[in-house]
Amino acid sequence: MVSGTLYTPEGYHRSWRAQIAAQFSGATLNIVNFVPGVTDSDKSFLDKFPPATVPVFEANDGTCLFDVNAIAYFLGTDQLRGWKNTHLVTQWVNYADNSILPSVATWVYPCLGITQFNKQNTEKAKTCIASVLKFLNEQLSKITFLVGDRLSQADITVFTALHLLFTHVYEEKDRKPYPHVVRWYTTIANQPEVLKVVGPSSFCIKAAQFDAKKYAELHKKVTETKQPKETKKEKPKPEVPSKKEKPKDDDDEDDERPKPSKILLRTFLLESLIWTPSKGYTAIWISKKRQYRIFGAILTQKLTPSGSVNICIPKSSL
Known part of the structure; x- marks a missing residue:
């Protein structure tokens, strides 16, 4: 086993x-x-x-x-692999990954606050999904399962690829043109083995929408600030100011300010991409609002369930 x-x-x-x-x-x-x-x-x-x-x-x-x-x-089992029809199972698995899931993710992920919304990409994804469902509906009008007469990994994979679509954004009016897909989807969803992993699946009643506020809450909000243009005329002469003459920012918190030379080797999430800095990276403290300058933008640092997130940039960018 x-x-x-x-x-x-x-x-x-x-x-x-x-x-x-x-x-x-x-x-x-x-x-x-x-x-x-x-x-x-x-x-x-x-x-x-x-x-x-x-x-x-x-x-x-x-x-x-x-x-x-x-x-x-x-x-899996030989049944799930398709027995002598492994090539057909592989075909459907690849179809799910290459033709179904990318379009589903493009439409649904922004509605869940995972990625940013892009109207043009979303509309294109909707068109692709309609084409996929039309094809699936025609195929399933003649068969119960995608490969052979028993459930296989082909059914499991296509089901999981469509799950987000049917539970979050595809309303009853959207599903109506594809009765054979709905029948097949319901059959797979109610398999005891599927229920143990996914749980009961309910169809979408009202489509989820992209919420910019929700997206900002789930990600570290990027705030762009206009920086005053530096001119040679206004450039101060090199002086060594005394401690009394040194201007003090109202937002400074010396106790929390990290030293610029301190190497920070934490990972942080930016626009859904994981970036793990390596040695040679350093942080620039901006204010008590926990902001750091990154490539001309200000990224507000927030605490996560696992603790604070250290934000790093290359020294070459300072």
Whole structure:
């Protein structure tokens, strides 16, 4: 019996395909919460897996996998793999990753506050999704499952790719033209093995919308400030001011001000991208509002559940 540890963020929809496969096969999974910049900063972890890659899996026999489809294949059964139709299962898995999930993410992620909203990209994604669902509906009008007469990894993968769409933004009027897709989706959602991982799935009643305020709350709000243009005429003569003459900013907090030479090696989240600085990076303190100058912008530092986030920039940019 296969057993091992799956590193994944809690409730991550891409990891479901591996977890559901384990439910079908009876594989024992130890689920460890993956924290970007923390879990993948440990040397022993990086010796086995690429950084910023989720989910990843380590079997008790030492097998290490960092592709979710490979993990699902490893944990699954011959039935899920398609028996002699493995090539057809692989085809649907790739279709889900390349043609379904990118468009779903483009539309749904901004509504969840994960990424920034772009109207042009969202409209394009909606068109692509309609095309995908039309194709799926035609295919499923003649069959119960995508490959063969039993559920396979093809069904699991396409189901997880569509889950965010049907639960967050696709209302009843949107689903109405695709009755065969809805029937198939409901069948997969109600499988006992799927329910144990995903839980009960309910269809969207009112489509979620992008909320700029929510997005700002989930991310460190970037505030652009206009800096006064420096002129040669106004450039002060080089002097060594005394301590009394040294101007003091009302916002300064000497107790909390980090020294410019102090090396900070923490990871922070900026616009949904993980950036782990290396040596040679330093911070510039702006005010008690915990702001740091980064490439001409001001980024407000906020506390996270795990503590404060150190923001770093290259010394060459000072």
